[in-house]
Amino acid sequence: MAVTIRRLEEFDEVENFDCGDEPLNNYLRSHAWTNQEKVSIGVTYVAVDESALRTVLGYFTLATSSVPRDRFLKKYVRGLPPYDLPLILLARLAVDKRFSGRGLGHALLSEALKITLRVADEVGCRCIITDAYPDKAGWYARYGFLPLEGAVATIPQRMFLDVRTIRRASSIDSFPAERE
């Protein structure tokens, strides 16, 4: 399977996408294109196989956001730049269950993090945030996402990954085991 990840296009086949989670299926089928092209509140990237370039196997959606500086407690403001805190929201990430276990989630997250780094280089952002389902929080934690405190157990866990950590990872060209 040779997978390509690109922006969602109007005639991509999304009707049969099934990741096992109806809100995530419904978002791709009914809202992703509109949100990307008409109301501009999120850009969706899709994974497609080279043998079926229109069939979506997985997707993620990104948007930017920021936290106004005056919403932070004063004791933290000193450690932050004197501006609103710009960030990227990884709003959704899903893989069709018929293609799970083939590393598609890893490939999608990899692309999302590379885009994050490009955005950080071009317009600046401090971190990437995602709201992970509780049973997926461990998967994000493997990539270094840290849970933000204050979440309620029944709703997704908000998680944080510092852009400086991503940048550091991108500058490492060998694993610790390979360096020894």
Added chain:
Amino acid sequence: MPSTVKEKSKNVAALPAKAPTPRKSKFQADLAPSEDSMVRILKTELQMTSNTDFLSDALALLRWAVSERKRGHRIVSESSTGERKILLFPRLERVAPEVTLPHVDIRWTDNELESLADLASGQPAEPTDALIRAMRQ
């Protein structure tokens, strides 16, 4: 002699600095007949008489378009029926950032904000092996 020189410098410093008068520059363009005709038509439509006003307005419009595109914003016209057309102008695309993402508002609890500020203001964590692998892919 040195004291005289000092005195002179003091006097010069005391005088209010005279701002240099900005020089007006002339702008000459070789227009094809069709472009010349277009300029005349536009001037008539916009009730302009001078080329200077025409160029000034055109410059203001272009400057705005460049600044919007630089911020990653698209320039769109919308008809009364809601039909939208996006301006794609090759020269403007040169200034557009490579990746643009829309901006959304996120709801935060106070605890989440405190945790976010704590993490963002601290030292970044070391990358995990999975993250390094993801960035190498």
